[in-house]
Amino acid sequence: xxxxxxxxxxxxxxxxxxxxxxxxxxxxxxxxxxxxxxxxxxxxxxxxxxxxxxxxxxxxxxxxxxxxxx
Numbered sequence: 001x002x003x004x005x006x007x008x009x010x011x012x013x014x015x016x017x018x019x020x021x022x023x024x025x026x027x028x029x030x031x032x033x034x035x036x037x038x039x040x041x042x043x044x045x046x047x048x049x050x051x052x053x054x055x056x057x058x059x060x061x062x063x064x065x066x067x068x069x070x
Contacts, residue, residue: 004061005054006068009038012046020068022061 007028009019018041021027028049031042041047053064 002055002057004056004058005051006056006061006064007049007051008068009042010048010050011041012048014045015048018042018047020065022056022058022065 003024004022005024005028006020006022008017009021009028010016011018019038028051031039034042052068053061056064
């Protein structure tokens with residue numbers, strides 16, 4: 001299925017990358033289901049979400065996510 005994407009969350013205060021993830025639907029905008037570190041940083045700085053690649057297979061999205069993180 002080709003409906004996955006890769007996104008990056010940035011700190012709203014200085015646009016420092018905070019998190020790289022893959023998802024579908026509106027996952028890049030969700031604030032639930034995040035870890036304690038993400039919640040603390042976002043509470044202090046806010047976040048901006050940018051989708052960097054769309055219309056990917058799950059495998060392609062996972063590969064790109066790992067590549068960006070590396």
